Amino acid sequence: xxxxxxxxxxxxxxxxxxxxxxxxxxxxxxxxxxxxxxxxxxxxxxxxxxxxxxxxxxxxxxxxxxxxxxxxxxxxxxxxxxxxxxxxxxxxxxxxxxxxxxxxxxxxxxxxxxxxxxxxxxxxxxxxxxxxxxxxxxxxxxxxxxxxxxxxxxxxxxxxxxxxxxxxxxxxxxxxxxxxxxxxxxxxxxxxxxxxxxxxxxxxxxxxxxxxxxxxxxxxxxxxxxxxxxxxxxxxxxxxxxxxxxxxxxxxxxxxxxxxxxxxxxxxxxxxxxxxxxxxxx
Amino acid sequence: xxxxxxxxxxxxxxxxxxxxxxxxxxxxxxxxxxxxxxxxxxxxxxxxxxxxxxxxxxxxxxxxxxxxxxxxxxxxxxxxxxxxxxxxxxxxxxxxxxxxxxxxxxxxxxxxxxxxxxxx
Numbered sequence: 165x166x167x168x169x170x171x172x173x174x175x176x177x178x179x180x181x182x183x184x185x186x187x188x189x190x191x192x193x194x195x196x197x198x199x200x201x202x203x204x205x206x207x208x209x210x211x212x213x214x215x216x217x218x219x220x221x222x223x224x225x226x227x228x229x230x231x232x233x234x235x236x237x238x239x240x241x242x243x244x245x246x247x248x249x250x251x252x253x254x255x256x257x258x259x260x261x262x263x264x265x266x267x268x269x270x271x272x273x274x275x276x277x278x279x280x281x282x283x284x285x286x287x288x289x290x291x292x293x294x295x296x297x298x299x300x301x302x303x304x305x306x307x308x309x310x311x312x313x314x315x316x317x318x319x320x321x322x323x324x325x326x327x328x329x330x331x332x333x334x335x336x337x338x339x340x341x342x343x344x345x346x347x348x349x350x351x352x353x354x355x356x357x358x359x360x361x362x363x364x365x366x367x368x369x370x371x372x373x374x375x376x377x378x379x380x381x382x383x384x385x386x387x388x389x390x391x392x393x394x395x396x397x398x399x400x401x402x403x404x405x406x407x408x409x410x411x412x413x414x415x416x417x418x419x420x421x422x423x424x425x426x427x428x429x430x431x432x433x434x435x436x437x438x439x440x441x442x443x444x445x446x
Numbered sequence: 447x448x449x450x451x452x453x454x455x456x457x458x459x460x461x462x463x464x465x466x467x468x469x470x471x472x473x474x475x476x477x478x479x480x481x482x483x484x485x486x487x488x489x490x491x492x493x494x495x496x497x498x499x500x501x502x503x504x505x506x507x508x509x510x511x512x513x514x515x516x517x518x519x520x521x522x523x524x525x526x527x528x529x530x531x532x533x534x535x536x537x538x539x540x541x542x543x544x545x546x547x548x549x550x551x552x553x554x555x556x557x558x559x560x561x562x563x564x565x566x
Contacts, residue, residue, distance in 0.1 A: 244496025
């Protein structure tokens with residue numbers, strides 16, 4: 165079972181839900197931190213030494229002796245990563261998404277590719293949890309290829325919990341696309357509802373099944389609940405607005421360890437999502 | 447010699463658009479023939495990325511040898527420099543005012559980008 169924890173709005177409690185959910189699964193589980201612009205799951209786990217694997221994308225290099233300045237590459241690239249000015253090609257590697265299209269359309273075969281590093285995948289072990297984190301290099305603005313690389317570490321048959329990046333743009337979409345079920349974490353406030361609505365529209369478009377977790381229950385109003393009722397979206401967990409949870413989080417500690425009264429809530433959530441159920445992979 | 451100005455509309459009295467990549471358009475003034483042409487840059491206003499590079503390509507194609515604008519980021523600067531276009535920054539409010547300052551030699555050519563690149 166692959167479960168992605170996402171939300172339209174940032175700061176709703178995705179990491180809290182993802183970490184504590186993974187902790188209550190009673191067999192080996194993979195925890196993927198796909199919030200590659202600011203991975204933070206490791207702060208909550210006592211993981212052993214990490215294995216770091218650099219990740220790059222292929223970016224074009226033009227051989228000026230072969231290029232005749234026709235501009236086909238420039239017309240093809242919608243990201244303006246390669247332009248031809250005064251019949252001379254100019255490459256902007258930081259704009260390149262690594263599709264390789266320029267290479268294909270170049271009539272002179274003047275383009276080859278080199279690797280440009282964008283980040284690193286970090287793998288470590290914390291008890292039953294295999295933690296896989298993507299970490300984008302400073303100054304790099306291209307999350308999806310790194311997220312895809314993190315997801316390559318999904319093992320079919322092993323329960324997987326994914327901490328998704330916030331929002332509803334490419335990084336979130338790439339992250340949740342492979343999930344069996346998406347958990348949308350929200351808070352019962354007007355902001356929470358607004359961004360939940362965007363997230364719901366996104367995952368519906370993707371055709372994924374999804375449920376809602378309401379965090380900080382007790383603040384705000386009842387509009388998130390009314391919306392979910394109207395739309396027929398199940399609310400599978402309500403986490404009360406408990407100051408101790410925020411304090412636990414701010415210390416980098418785990419709710420299910422520090423506040424055992426919440427353990428059963430996360431257990432129920434895991435069961436409801438089908439984590440730790442079914443045949444175990446050998 | 448042609449000079450491109452980032453401009454909000456097709457007139458010498460138009461406001462000088464302080465943005466380069468996302469300027470409304472470029473008024474390309476031919477100093478020798480005393481006439482001008484407006485090139486729309488509308489499609490770049492909502493570009494997700496690469497507006498500066500695309501705008502540099504537009505200015506390069508116009509045949510302008512110099513650009514007068516408010517600000518210019520690093521990628522646009524690189525593309526303009528590769529095209530051999532000289533870049534002048536100004537805080538003039540209209541194209542006419544910027545042109546007058548250029549003619550008086552009061553504009554200083556810049557050798558580097560003056561603003562950070564923006565990410566999506």
